[in-house]
Amino acid sequence: MSDLPHFGPEFTWGVSTASYQIEGAVDEDGRGRSIWDEFSHTPGRVKxxxxxxxxxxxYHRYRDDVALMADLGVDAYRFSISWPRIQPDGVRVEPRGLDFYDRLVDTLLEHGIEPSATLFHWDSPLALxxxxxxxxxxIAERFAEYARIVGERLSDRVTRWFTLNExxxxxxxxxxxxxxxPGKELGFGALQVAWHQLLAHGRSVQALxxxxxxxxxxxxxxxQVRPIDDSEAxxxxxxxxxxxxxxxxxxxxxxxxxxxxxIVDxxxxxxxxxxxxxxxxxxxxxxxxxxYIGAAEPGAAIPFDMVTPEGLEYNDFGWPIIPDGFTQMLTGLKETYGDALxxxxxxxxxxxxxxTPGDDGRVRDQRRIDYTAAHLAALREAMDAGVDVRGYFHWSFMDNFEWAEGYSQRFGLTWVDYATQQRLPKDSFAWYRSVIDAQRAG
Incomplete structure (x- = not known):
């Protein structure tokens, strides 16, 4: 589109999803129970x-979903693999789980879409x-074994691998x-979990x-972290x-x-x-x-206060819409890490x-279009400032289970009727397709 900057012919355009958020079929083909199955079935945990x-x-509709992605025109699809589909108890290998991702990867390739697999998007086997x-x-060694199993099955066809998500x-x-x-309240003790995830990342890189x-x-x-005011605190x-x-x-x-x-070791x-x-x-x-961060009140359990300023534009989740923060986050990483980035x-x-759909069945989500256009422009600014960015995956391809918020928040380019499983491309779907087409046209 003429009002967006050009990103170049090698730039990758994609969409992302995650296994527990879209797959369903939690009791099929030998899948084990995950920590999110347990958590979501605990009263009071999920909206x-x-x-x-x-x-x-x-899980049952992936072929139609991939066909819809092909209609969108993306180069790549980032999906996550459900660890409990592959190792239901964290040890035993379930061939039917591997078979599903075999079929998904092959279907993507049939439509000219690069499979981009995430090993872990939070749904670890409950048995662990x-x-x-x-x-x-x-668990780092368990994760490395899981990475080996999946990698040996799929690495001949998967374009890129992501180890752990967020x-x-x-x-x-x-x-x-x-x-x-899994609903643990460890406070700063949770940073030991961070260390084990970092170890799992390293071991899975080796295994892959x-x-x-x-x-x-x-x-x-x-x-990007912004102090709420200029005070030293x-x-x-x-x-x-x-x-x-x-x-x-x-x-x-x-x-x-x-x-x-x-500070915390x-x-x-x-x-x-x-x-x-x-x-x-x-x-x-x-x-x-x-x-935005402010100083904590005296005696507070954590030494900072996460602040929500007034006077900003927010999405329906209550997250502020500040595109220049996207630019500054990226340029800040470049300044911090230099050639190591x-x-x-x-x-x-x-x-x-x-x-939601109007009487004519159309979802007029202009706010999503405006948000995405502004953030793509902000991304181009970071690239012009020297940050080496090679692709953009929109979250998300379709509305889905939004963790503790359940089905109350919709992030998708595609509207989903959860009662009927109807897929309905939104206005943003057509807009994103036009963006990709225009980029390819030069």
Missing amino acids: DGDTGDVACDH EADGGWENRD TVIFTLLGHGTGIHA RAAGARQVGPANNHT SRDAAGLFDLIYNRAFLDPILLKSWPLAG PVAQDGDLDLIAQPIDFLGINSYNPQ PPILITENGGAFNE
């Missing part, structure tokens, strides 16, 4: 008692929780505050490469938040260092940082908005805009 039992029924789950260092969110919400599965994977990297969540609080949220999950991989040394062994800092081919970045793929970006 309206929603679960991912059916979700978008993608009996041994402590991600609090147990041994380690910071899984750490802080799943293990720090208990808002997400040994299995023949061509491109491997993590998919991290990063945000707010600046200090924002600096600490940045260390915990951003740098703790990237410094070990890129700089072979732990940025919270002397994980239980580690000699050689851990060498293992974590495996060479990667790209850095996947999920990002939606900046985070690998090429970047934007693996998630989007928003909850909950428009």
Whole structure:
């Protein structure tokens, strides 16, 4: 489209989803129970008692969904593999689970779409929780074995591999505050879980490469951190938040260092940082908005306050819409890591805009179009400033189970009627298709 900058012929255009959010079929073909099955079936954990039992029924409808992606015109599809489909008890291999992803990958290739697989998007086998789950260092070896199994089956056809998705969110919400599965409230003790995820990342990079994977990297969540005011207390609080949220999950991989040394130190062994800092081919970045931080009240449990300023535009999830924060997050990473920063793929970006079909069956989600256009322009600004970005994956291809919010928030380019499983491309679907077409036309 003429009002958007050009991204070049090699730029990858894609969409993203995650297994528990779309697949359903939780009791089929030998799949084991995941921590999200347990969590969502626990009263009071998920809004309206929603679960991912059916979700978008993608397990049965994947062929139609891939055909719709082909109509959208994307180059690549980022999906996640359900660990409990592959190893229902965390140990035994279930061939029918591997067969499903075989079929999905082949169907994508038949439509000219690059399979881009995420090994872990938060749905670990529930059976591993009996041994402590991600609090147990041994899970890194379990994860490496899982990576080997999947890699040996699919790496001949998968274009790019993402190891773990949003380690910071899984750490802080799943293990720090208990808002997400597995619902643990460890406070800063959750950073030990972060360390084990970093180890699992390193071991899975090794396993995937040994299995023949061509491109491997993590998919991290990063945000620009903004002090709410210019006071020293707010600046200090924002600096600490940045260390915990951003740098703790990237410094070990890129700089072979732990940025919270002397503040919160994980239980580690000699050689851990060498293992974590495996060479990667790209850095996947999920990002939606900046985070404002203020000083904590005296005696507060955490040493910063996550602030929601007045006077900003927000999406239906209550997240602020600030496109220049996208630019500044990316240029900030370049300033921090310099030549250590690998090429970047934007693996998630989007928003909850909950428009529903009108009487004519059309979903007029202009707010999603405006958000995406503004963030693509902001992305181009970062690229013009020297940040090496090679692709953009919109979150999400279709409406889905939005974790603790259940089905109340809609992020998709495609509207889903959860009662009938009807798919209805929104206005944003047609707009994104036109963007991709225009980029290819030059």
